[in-house]
Amino acid sequence: EPEVTQTPSHQVTQMGQEVILRCVPISNHLYFYWYRQILGQKVEFLVSFYNNEISEKSEIFDDQFSVERPDGSNFTLKIRSTKLEDSAMYFCASSERRTGQTLGTQYFGPGTRLTVL
Amino acid sequence: RKEVEQDPGPFNVPEGATVAFNCTYSNSASQSFFWYRQDCRKEPKLLMSVYSSGNEDGRFTAQLNRASQYISLLIRDSKLSDSATYLCVVNTPGNTPLVFGKGTRLSVIA
Numbered sequence: 001e002p003e004v005t006q007t008p009s010h011q012v013t014q015m016g017q018e019v020i021l022r023c024v025p026i027s028n029h030l031y032f033y034w035y036r037q038i039l040g041q042k043v044e045f046l047v048s049f050y051n052n053e054i055s056e057k058s059e060i061f062d063d064q065f066s067v068e069r070p071d072g073s074n075f076t077l078k079i080r081s082t083k084l085e086d087s088a089m090y091f092c093a094s095s096e097r098r099t100g101q102t103l104g105t106q107y108f109g110p111g112t113r114l115t116v117l
Numbered sequence: 118r119k120e121v122e123q124d125p126g127p128f129n130v131p132e133g134a135t136v137a138f139n140c141t142y143s144n145s146a147s148q149s150f151f152w153y154r155q156d157c158r159k160e161p162k163l164l165m166s167v168y169s170s171g172n173e174d175g176r177f178t179a180q181l182n183r184a185s186q187y188i189s190l191l192i193r194d195s196k197l198s199d200s201a202t203y204l205c206v207v208n209t210p211g212n213t214p215l216v217f218g219k220g221t222r223l224s225v226i227a
Contacts, residue, residue, distance in 0.1 A: 031213065033213065033214075035215075041219070042204075042217045042218060042219040042220065043161060043204070043215075043217040044217070045214035045215065045216070048213040048214065050213075055213060056212060056213050056214060058214070089158070091160055091161070098213060099149065099208045099212075099213050099214075099215065100148060100149045100208050100210055104149075105163055105166075106163075106215060107163070108160040108161050108162070109160060110159065110160050111159075111160050113158075
């Protein structure tokens, strides 16, 4: 069964450093998402991406964050200058169609645990 | 007011028990509803979508009450492997984000 993959599984970085989290969505999916989950908290939406552009973003997704689809398979989240409060699990998700439509189910990757020291 | 509210639990139940989880959502425009399951430090996995007429998948039954903005999940004949956090999730038409509740933790005990 196809699945979303993410690398690395765990990233440790120093405050102020840049990190890039990588995701490979399911191959025939057209909608891509990033969510984060701070330890003990709920899963929170960051950004959605369709047709090579951001379609929606939350207030969490400020100028420190950016997303890119550099080739036909990868989808990346970059945090330019990490802060302690960026420590969280970051989940990538993808769906074949828009959420709410048939085939709009979002499938999640296993996550990258980001620790900012 | 929180967008999606759930009783955090934990619910500790013996194997074979029936357990029910409830969830309320604040946005009356919400149209799509889901239960996801999340194991400790793992990703959310879709358990089932929730339809207006209610739906059943094996031991799991989901109900939706739009008037009360209330969703439920019933698990019959609980198994040890059902131990997880159950996430109530909603989506509003025209928007892509899923809005998650904080989850209800279930522990099934032998």
